[in-house]
Amino acid sequence: MKVAIIAANGGMFDAYKVLNIATAAAASDAEVGVFFTFEGLNLIHKEAHKQLPMPAGTEHYQEGFKKANVPPVEELLGMAQEMDVKMIACQMTMDVMSLEKEHFVEGIDVGGAASFLNFAKDANVTLTF
Amino acid sequence: MEVTVNKQLDAKGLACPMPIVKTKKEIQNLEPGQVMEIQATDKGSTADIKAWAESTGHQYLGTKEHDEVLKHYLRKASADEEKAETKHEDILSLDDLLAKVEGNEEVQILDVREPAEYAFGHIPGAVNIPLDELENRFEELEKNDELNIVCRTGNRSDLAAQKLTEKGFGNVKNVVPGMKDWKGPMNTKQ
Structure with a gap:
């Protein structure tokens, strides 16, 4: 199985949507690639991914996350890296936001739309978050 | 029910997707044909372990619930098992x-x-x-x-x-x- 994901949003909920599917797929022996673009870049930004905002008015879910023992975004991201999830940061967005490769966690690739399309062209599952 | 297993994995208290992520890691330490017990409290884990077994080719044996702990049983697949090459003639x-x-x-x-x-x-x-x-x-x-x-x-x-x-x-x-x-x-x- 091959799974291609576009992560285009940068909130905490978005991080879980992307990383839960990505890690579950990798654990099921799938080849997984995620293309991080626009606010989605927050999810792999060295500092930003550790303190992603909750959507306005949902702060009370904080407690629910604790109660359900949901792993921190940091841990899920580490898990995804460990299981060889391919992560591509969008060059164009990086240019717009004046970001460099070293602003992101280790092991990512930088590429454009064509890089993602090349990965996704024969994917079995394609998702956008 | 007491079940003999080769390995136990404690995934209690962990939320999705951690039970299957841990299962995936742990099953690599098993020999083909060996059986693993996964203890979990995530209510979604029964459906997930079953689906995971289906997509990875391992054998899902069943689940027992005891004191709010779910015990899932998996048997690691061996490559040659599915294509039975019968030699005993009777x-x-x-x-x-x-x-x-x-x-x-x-x-x-x-x-x-x-x-x-x-x-x-x-x-x-x-x-x-x-x-x-x-x-x-x-x-x-x-x-x-x-x-x-x-x-x-x-x-x-x-x-x-x-x-x-x-x-x-x-x-x-x-x-x-x-x-x-x-x-x-x-x-x-x-």
Whole structure:
């Protein structure tokens, strides 16, 4: 199985949507690639991914996350890296936001739309978050 | 129900997707054919472990709930198991075995699957000796009786039939294909 994901949003909920599917797929022996673009870049930004905002008015879910023992975004991201999830940061967005490769966690690739399309062209599952 | 397993994994308190992520990691330390017990409290884990087994080719045996802890049982797949290469020539079909069982004939059945597989469903009266223990335990069986050997797909039972024939058993039948297609009565170990 091959799974291609576009992560285009940068909130905490978005991080879980992307990383839960990505890690579950990798654990099921799938080849997984995620293309991080626009606010989605927050999810792999060295500092930003550790303190992603909750959507306005949902702060009370904080407690629910604790109660359900949901792993921190940091841990899920580490898990995804460990299981060889391919992560591509969008060059164009990086240019717009004046970001460099070293602003992101280790092991990512930088590429454009064509890089993602090349990965996704024969994917079995394609998702956008 | 006590089930013998080769490995236990504690995934209690963990939320999705961690139980399957841990399972994936841990199953790499098992030999093909070995059985793992995963303890989890995530209510979604039953459906997830089952689906995960389906997509990875491992065998999901079943789940038991005890004191709000879910215990899932998985058996690690071995590459050659699905394509059974039968060598023991004396075989018996499931239908013929069912006729014997239902006909109240005196019928000896040896189930050579792992204890956890046996626990989740076996033919009433079948004796369980896992294939890898047969070498040391074959003397528990009566040499001159007709012995019908069953596993899941007919592969392990084929090896068992060959082994027992070597040991001097005269009337050994490999039941094919095996428990995966058995439609007759079943007991579960309580």
